[in-house]
Amino acid sequence: MNRRLIFQVKKRVQDDELNWNESYENVFETWGSIEGFSGTKSDTLVAGALGVKSPKKITIRYREDVKQDMRILLQTG
Template sequence: MRKKISQLRHRLTFQKKTKIQDEELNWIDTYEDVFTVWGAVEGSGSLGNNETMIAGALGVKTPKKITVRYRKDIKPNMRIVKRVPKEKTERVFDILDTNDPDDQGEELEILCQEVGING
């Protein structure tokens, strides 16, 4: 079922991993922005409690579903950043899998795992 445009209310930036050299000429992994789109972020609440304690820190293990308009350039090795300007935080999601639910090339459902909240 196609989402209404009003449901795609989250600003999502897709990033790809890249390597850069620091001042000491060491190669370090970083991410660079590729494109930004509007999308819907849904938790999988029906799978049970989505939070768990990991080494004393709050972590999230339940997959999330993110829906965006269909794009061919979304790859499994990317990650998605949802910035929350009012709170000056960002939520980061690693892409696990993608699915075109109707095989119509209209929407793409992205199964993700939230890996962090930075702020």
């Protein structure tokens, strides 16, 4: 468990012009490990955004507030 992970949920917010915008909100940060993590070798550029070619196995300590639809970011720096 040597990587700092940020778990996020998607939020829909309506702006002043009544348009719906999607954004992500941090829920919690925790230490975890990523199996199959090989840095930039498995990263790819998809439609101008950094994507991942192959799935990774992420391990953290048990938490009841983890949901299947959460996005997980690797904190760097």
